[in-house]
Every structure is written in structure tokens, then in C-alpha cells.
Amino acid sequence: MKINDNFERMVPNYLFADVARKTNDFAKAHPDSEIIRLGIGDVTLPLAGVVVDAMKKGCEELRFKESFRGYPEYEGYDFARQAVADYYRSFGVKIDADEVFISDGAKSDCGNIGDIFSQDNTVLIPDPVYPVYVDANIMSGRNIIYAPSSKDDHFLAMPDRKVKADIIYICSPNNPTGAAYNHAQLKAWVDYALENNAVILYDAAYEAFIQDDLPRSIFAVEGARECAIELCSLSKTAGFTGVRCGYTVIPKELSRGGHRLHDLWYRRQATKFNGVSWAVQCGAAAVFSEEGQRQCLENISYYRQNAKIISDTLDELGIYYTGGKNSPYIWFECPNKMDSWEFFDYLLQNAGVVGTPGAGFGKCGKNYFRMTSFNSHEKTLEAVKRIKKLFI
Amino acid sequence: MKINDNFERMVPNYLFADVARKTNDFAKAHPDSEIIRLGIGDVTLPLAGVVVDAMKKGCEELRFKESFRGYPEYEGYDFARQAVADYYRSFGVKIDADEVFISDGAKSDCGNIGDIFSQDNTVLIPDPVYPVYVDANIMSGRNIIYAPSSKDDHFLAMPDRKVKADIIYICSPNNPTGAAYNHAQLKAWVDYALENNAVILYDAAYEAFIQDDLPRSIFAVEGARECAIELCSLSKTAGFTGVRCGYTVIPKELSRGGHRLHDLWYRRQATKFNGVSWAVQCGAAAVFSEEGQRQCLENISYYRQNAKIISDTLDELGIYYTGGKNSPYIWFECPNKMDSWEFFDYLLQNAGVVGTPGAGFGKCGKNYFRMTSFNSHEKTLEAVKRIKKLFI
Secondary structure, three states: OOEOHHHHHOOOOOHHHHHHHHHHHHHHHOOOOOOEEOOOOOOOOOOOHHHHHHHHHHHHHOOOHHHOOOOOOOOOOHHHHHHHHHHHHHOOOOOOHHHEEEEOOHHHHHHHHHHHEOOOOEEEEEEOOOOHHHHHHHHOOOEEEEEEOOHHHOOOOOOOOOOOOOEEEEEOOOOOOOOOOOHHHHHHHHHHHHHHOOEEEEEOOOHHHOOOOOOOOHHHOOOHHHOEEEEEEOOOOOOOOOOOOEEEEOOOOOEEOOEEHHHHHHHHHHHHOOOOOHHHHHHHHHHOOHHHHHHHHHHHHHHHHHHHHHHHHHHHHOOOEEEOOOOOEEEEEOHHHOOHHHHHHHHHHHHOEEOEEHHHHOHHHOOEEEEEOOOOHHHHHHHHHHHHHHHO | OOEOHHHHHOOOOOHHHHHHHHHHHHHHHOOOOOOEEOOOOOOOOOOOHHHHHHHHHHHHHOOOHHHOOOOOOOOOOHHHHHHHHHHHHHOOOOOOHHHEEEEOOHHHHHHHHHHHEOOOOEEEEEEOOOOHHHHHHHHOOOEEEEEEOOHHHOOOOOOOOOOOOOEEEEEOOOOOOOOOOOHHHHHHHHHHHHHHOOEEEEEOOOHHHOOOOOOOOHHHOOOHHHOEEEEEEOOOOOOOOOOOOEEEEOOOOOEEOOEEHHHHHHHHHHHHOOOOOHHHHHHHHHHOOHHHHHHHHHHHHHHHHHHHHHHHHHHHHOOOEEEOOOOOEEEEEOHHHOOHHHHHHHHHHHHOEEOEEHHHHOHHHOOEEEEEOOOOHHHHHHHHHHHHHHHO
């Protein structure tokens, strides 16, 4: 019996464990200081009431023989798939309900989608980025190359025509940088993918935070239906981190090697997945109802105000940053050329504020720092007051 | 870009689609006949009230900031893992709570567990069996060999020491045959696995149906902790087919190639999974409460009575069968040496009763037929009345 020895090539990412350890050590040494966590990657506001109501109703239906639901469809209930398609239409993108696969979250799909591709593909991953893309592809033994980004391109990596890739991950608005592509930039990626017969895996998990006139979906771009799969999540859209629901959109015209990728993904899900909980799908559909959208956007608006508190402070301090407007994340250059762990220690020791060192997201993050908008107004205001005191 | 061309080796299984098509054709041609479906593979009784209450309470908690839950642990909440460990203790098997990984269902785990093993392993799969084991391993390009079973071994395939395998799937009580291994038989498999340095993937999805003095878990067998992973589901235990929850148990001492499989699976889940819905885990814990077990066993008892109605009839008719006692499935030899599709047509045309042809579960099923206990008492009684009329 041989284990998958690609696991030996996976470098354990202790980013959040190290952050927690250092924070706890500081708390122990300074029992009277109030630590403020601006590194939170999880939502903190509760679910919209209309979503809770729908989920409870779904649960209650399982109590009675007449309304009981057994195995769901692998690809999701029609009503949930239609709700997603209607949501896309609300921002001007046309997809068909039967192109939508409901899942237990974008992270599962981001990893599992690899099953439909050969190991023998070169994967292009932006740097910095959500570490899951890298780990999932190391695990399956694929060759990984990086698309570096920096201050020069405002952390929006662009395609390099000298580089040949088969699978391209794009996350926009990006985690951790908060930077979001405009239409022309996404078009350049679509053109590059089409030229290379590549497939873009487009992670739109933060699309609900977009305020500017930027694409909410890769399918807003001409040609994307021939080269892109979109993965999205209700985690940040509707606070579903603990409810677990996402969706993946595969256009029916997207084919490679004589196969529709839609068919391959259906076959993969039919073999290794058994659909999403009835009550969760009821809740997901409620998210996309008129009242659901109104209530969910109230939460997003609260987080946006926090993001603005942080980015206004950085503007005032003259610190370079990306994100904050179309994203819950703010990514800024560490002052005084500090590296990201040095700055982490400095900020914790001198201001009692915790963030996330950029080095945890890739080489290009080594002098950058991520803060998030998921704490309360009060704590966020207090944190920026302390930061200002340090740097003005 | 290359697709995973193993998909081309996957033979679409049209079993249930063909059953549905033939049934619909018959219904159209005979609009007045009442068709009885004894092929149902899904539960039909509603959830236990105590489970619905727990899930609704879990949902309600997400309405308020104070009780809101975000990202769950990848491996499940401690209370859910402990509930599973306590459940095992109730039938005399000792596992630790931190050996339990809560998931969205045994089917996901059955497929995804392959990620921790090299492609370069030989997989031994009983015939007949649940088709998902075969498909998941074709998809990942592994060499598959079969352990045939027949009337001679009462459809309990036993290890052949001339055959070398690395990964061994065992399903007991088996789907589709309903046959369940005794302690000595499982011990033979454990010994074989240890001799071959192989790993057993033990699917215990139907363990709650066991009534005789048979092992409810592979871990009731000495040596299993050094060679087995157990996959289980609440789908049949508690009617969770639409709720979606299962669990996988990996003993901490189980190592291969210098790695604890527990660590590899944790890493796999941390990379490609984000845990199970809060409300679902609340419901799962309620299943294993005293009242939950009482209510769930009422449903199982109902199904058992149906199984007895069918197996008593087969006894009366002198037809050979397995299952029915420790399983919701009854697997019988088609009368008059008919093949399974021939018998399907005969039974539908002459009795209006639908079952599942054994050929759909492997070569060894070609003269066998599966019936299930998931219809109502009334329909099951009516079905056997019609069958008796045909064969007495």
C-alpha cells in the first residue's frame, strides 16, 4: 500500500496557528491590555432573519411523512439553481439554472474540481492568494507556476504571454489583497485562456462586496463561456460560513478534449457527492429573495463601513493599500519597509492590534499586511485610533 | 489542457434510469394498474422529532450575534464527535472522539478518501456491491480487482490469499445483498489486510439494522485498528438522506509509509472541505441521544417489519435469498433461472411490482434481484400477495 506521496510536498501552513500563538503569548504577558483582532477571516454578524425562517421551515418539513425529503439531486434542487441564475440576472449576467451546481461550499469545489482534469496540466496561480489553490494542486501532483503581483500592478496579476498554462486560478475580489479586476483586465485573462486552450477557475467568493462598476462574474466577459468555470459561495454574501453552501457554474458550451466539462463535473459529483442538505438549500434560496438580499446587504454595508474606517486611516497616513472598497479585506504595505512578521510583532506589542502577515499568502506578500472588516465598528475605530497614534 | 481521461473508462450506470424508464412505459400502457415500488433505495419515514427540534434550535441560534456560529472545525464539533464515540461504546466498541471526522455523508468520504492513497495501488472490491467504490477508483486510475461472491458463500466474499491487494472495500451489511459478516469472517479480512499491509475501507452504513450477534463495526475485531478505516452515515440510521451527515473513523495508530492516515485525512479535509453545517451537527448529536435513539429505532423497526414480510414470503416460496434480517435489503435468486432484467420485466408485467435487477451491482448479480423495505407496510403486503400468486 502506497500513500499519496504528494502529501510530503505539502508545506504545512502555520500562518493562523502562529498568529494565534503569538497573540496568546502577548495576552498572557499583558493581562490588562485589550487586544483587537483585525485578522478575522470569518463573518461575525448573524444570519438574515428571512434565511433563518426558511431553514427552520425546511427542518420542520422533515418532521412529517408528507413533506419529508430524502436524497437531494447531486446538482441541487431546481429552485435553488434557479435562484442563483436569477441572482446573476440581477447584475446583468445570463446563465441558465441548469449550469449551476449547488454545493457545500466553494472550498470543496475549488479542491474537488481538480478531479476532472489530468494531473498532467500546468496550473497558474496568482501570488499572493488563498493558500487552498496551491495545496489542492500539490496534493494532486500538478506542476504549479505563479503569476506574481505587486504595487506596480496594484496586486492584479496580468497574463504573461511567454508563459504557458492549462489551468488558471483567478480570485476577484482577491483574498488577501482585496483587489478586483475591471472588465478589460478580465478580458485579457479570457483571451489568454482561449489562446492557450486553458480553463480559468474563477473564484467569485467576494463578489457581493463589489461597489464600483466592476464585473461581478467572469461571465460578464465575452468569451468566458468557452474557457471559464465560476466558483462562488454564500459564506461572505450571506454569512453562510457555518451553514455551508456554495455553487459552481459551468457553461454548457465549455468543452475540452471532446468532453463537456459540465458532464464531467456532474459525473464527479454523482460519484463522490450526494447533494446539499434540504434545509440549507431552503436557506440559500431565501438569500436570493428580495427580502433576503435586502437583509444580507445590511450586513455587507456594516462590514463596508469598517473597511472604510481602515482605508480612510491608511489614506490619512499615506500608506499604500489595495482593497477596502470592493472587498472586506484591506492589504497594505508595512510601514518603514518592515517585513510582514516584523510588522505583526510591532503592531501587537505597541498597539495591541492583530492582523495577518502577508507572507502567509505567498512570496509577493512578504512586506504586506492584511486587515479585515469583520470586527465591530467600535473595535475597528479603536484599532485605527491606536494605529494612527503609532504612525502620525 | 488535458481532461482526466479516466472518465472515458467510466461506464455510465443506467440501472436506475432504465428501471424508471421501463416502469414509466408500463404505467403509460396500463393506466389502471397500481404499481408498487420495492426498489426504493431511499428512506421514506420522516425524521425523529427530537432531531428536528435540535436542528431548528441550531438554526435559531444563527439569528443572534451572541449564539451565531461561523466556520466549523474541518473534523466536526467536539460534541458531535463525542456523540459518535459514545454511540460506538453503546455496542461495545471503543474509539476516541478525536478519531471521528464528521462529514456531509459516507458517499463523499468513500470517494474522497482516495486522495490520501497513491494511484499506484490495487483495489479489491466485492462483487456485487454499491457501484460508487468502483467508479471512484476508475476515476482516479487505480487497478481494480474483484472479490466474487455467490450462493456458495452466501454473498459474503472471503479473502483469497493468492490475490494481493492494497486497498480493500468491505460493505457490511452489504448493499445490495443485505448479507452481513460475522466476527470470524471479518477477522479473516483483517488478518489478510495485515498480511498484505493493506488498508480496509469498511462501509458500515447499514450497521443500525443489525439484530443478530454480528459486529456493528470493524473495530470490534482485533487488529482492525492497525488496518482499517470505517465510514458510516446517518442516512439509514436516522433517515438523514436529505439532511446529509456521515462520519469516518481513523484510528490514531493506523500508519502507512511513515504517515498516520489520520493526519493525511485531516490535511485532505483541511484543504478541500470546510466542515458540516452547524444545524446538521446539532441534529446528528440528537440522533445519538437516548430519546433520539429510541425514536430512530422506531423507524428502523418499521422497515424491519417490511423486510420480514418479504423474507417470510421468500421462505414460503422456497426462494433462496440473503439479507432481510440485518439489513433493509433482500437479495434473492430470480425464479426459473431468469436473468435479472428478464425477471424485472416479468415481475413488472405480471404483478406490477418494481425491484432492482442484480446485474446493476456487478457480474455476480446477474441472476439476482434486490428488494428493499422502504415502502409502506400496506404496499409491501400487497406486493408480496401478488408475488405469491405468481409463484405458488
